[in-house]
Amino acid sequence: MIKVNFNAEVDEARAQKILAEIKKDKMGGWMELPRKYDMGEFARIKEAAKKINEESEYLVCIGIGGSYLGHRAVIEALRPKSETKIIYAGNSLSRRELEWALAKVGDHDFSINVISKSGTTLEPAIAFEAFKKKLVEKYGAEEATRRIYATTDAKQGALHDEATENGYTKFVVPDNIGGRYSVLTAVGLLPMAVAGVDVDKMLKGAAEAVETAVEPALNYAFMRYALDAKKYDTEIFASFEPSTVYFNEWLKQLFGESEGKDKRGILPDSVIYSTDLHSLGQYLQDGRRNLFETIIDFPTDDLNAKIVAAVRIAHTGGGIPVLNISVTSFDEKGFGELIYFFELACAVSAKLIGVNPFDQPGVEKYKLELHKLLG
Numbered sequence: 001m002i003k004v005n006f007n008a009e010v011d012e013a014r015a016q017k018i019l020a021e022i023k024k025d026k027m028g029g030w031m032e033l034p035r036k037y038d039m040g041e042f043a044r045i046k047e048a049a050k051k052i053n054e055e056s057e058y059l060v061c062i063g064i065g066g067s068y069l070g071h072r073a074v075i076e077a078l079r080p081k082s083e084t085k086i087i088y089a090g091n092s093l094s095r096r097e098l099e100w101a102l103a104k105v106g107d108h109d110f111s112i113n114v115i116s117k118s119g120t121t122l123e124p125a126i127a128f129e130a131f132k133k134k135l136v137e138k139y140g141a142e143e144a145t146r147r148i149y150a151t152t153d154a155k156q157g158a159l160h161d162e163a164t165e166n167g168y169t170k171f172v173v174p175d176n177i178g179g180r181y182s183v184l185t186a187v188g189l190l191p192m193a194v195a196g197v198d199v200d201k202m203l204k205g206a207a208e209a210v211e212t213a214v215e216p217a218l219n220y221a222f223m224r225y226a227l228d229a230k231k232y233d234t235e236i237f238a239s240f241e242p243s244t245v246y247f248n249e250w251l252k253q254l255f256g257e258s259e260g261k262d263k264r265g266i267l268p269d270s271v272i273y274s275t276d277l278h279s280l281g282q283y284l285q286d287g288r289r290n291l292f293e294t295i296i297d298f299p300t301d302d303l304n305a306k307i308v309a310a311v312r313i314a315h316t317g318g319g320i321p322v323l324n325i326s327v328t329s330f331d332e333k334g335f336g337e338l339i340y341f342f343e344l345a346c347a348v349s350a351k352l353i354g355v356n357p358f359d360q361p362g363v364e365k366y367k368l369e370l371h372k373l374l375g
């Protein structure tokens with residue numbers, strides 16, 4: 001269950017109108033997804049995960065942005081147990097990083113999950129070529145094909161075409177769900193299941209949130225909107241759990257890509273406490289007063305809880321609005337709830353400032369420039 005410790009002035013009529021707009025948006029498929037999941041697809045995901053676990057010491061997850069951050073966030077946070085280790089590739093163009101990942105897999109048995117909705121993103125495409133070559137060298141073309149799992153568009157794109165021609169196991173990113181809202185589809189569920197995350201429990205948490213998260217999400221979105229109007233233009237997501245670094249990264253991507261357009265949007269940043277109390281903590285306490293802080297408050301032990309309380313008092317005293325979002329459990333259910341809660345709050349927030357939550361024209365711009373430079 002998600003709880004917030006503030007009461008924004010929610011304009012109910014406007015809120016309901018926005019919710020209805022998101023629901024019928026052509027990219028609003030994530031809204032009902034946890035309750036209407038295609039159980040046939042869900043069973044295929046779990047079956048594929050079992051097969052990967054049986055025959056691979058490593059699963060190389062290739063993807064970037066929304067095709068990467070969500071599952072990494074959950075896997076790193078929960079540290080589930082699995083014989084198969086996950087290794088990430090294709091989330092940068094660093095040759096050094098790619099060579100490190102190739103060397104790490106070394107002679108171990110491995111499979112590949114290549115994830116790209118468009119199927120044309122350069123970073124994953126380059127990493128996929130490198131790992132596919134390694135796979136073919138190790139197992140031969142036929143067995144290599146059996147070890148490639150492609151998560152992509154149902155009908156089009158270079159990856160879709162290649163997967164269809166070669167007979168890779170395919171999973172679909174639904175047409176009506178964009179990258180950063182896709183963590184609860186095969187995009188996130190396959191890597192999570194391989195890593196040992198209880199995906200049934202996670203989906204159950206998200207399904208509950210479809211009802212229970214609406215009120216707190218609206219409250220949070222309207223609070224952000226009010227703070228933005230008062231010139232609080234930067235939001236710091238704060239967590240007291242070091243394993244949630246990538247959850248922070250997912251949040252920054254979700255809010256940054258959804259809201260940051262038309263010269264609008266709150267700039268998202270993040271900290272991990274108490275580590276960052278000895279770093280950005282100074283700025284938060286005494287620096288420019290254009291920030292507000294959103295604490296993601298996980299259940300914790302007494303000492304950590306005291307630090308949460310101390311930070312809240314100190315930062316509020318320093319003139320920073322501090323919002324608290326708490327979740328009942330630090331497990332799959334809790335993360336299922338949190339993911340849904342933030343997706344909803346983010347989409348509503350973007351609508352409140354009049355931008356489209358589901359496109360990313362700025363990202364497309366850099367892709368275009370890069371393709372031009374590469375000829």
Ligand code: PA5
Nearest residue numbers: 065066067116117118121179180
């Ligand atoms: O949220 C988004 O839509 C983006 O971050 C994409 O996920 C990212 O650019 C990767 O795109 P693709 O899955 O098409 O490779």
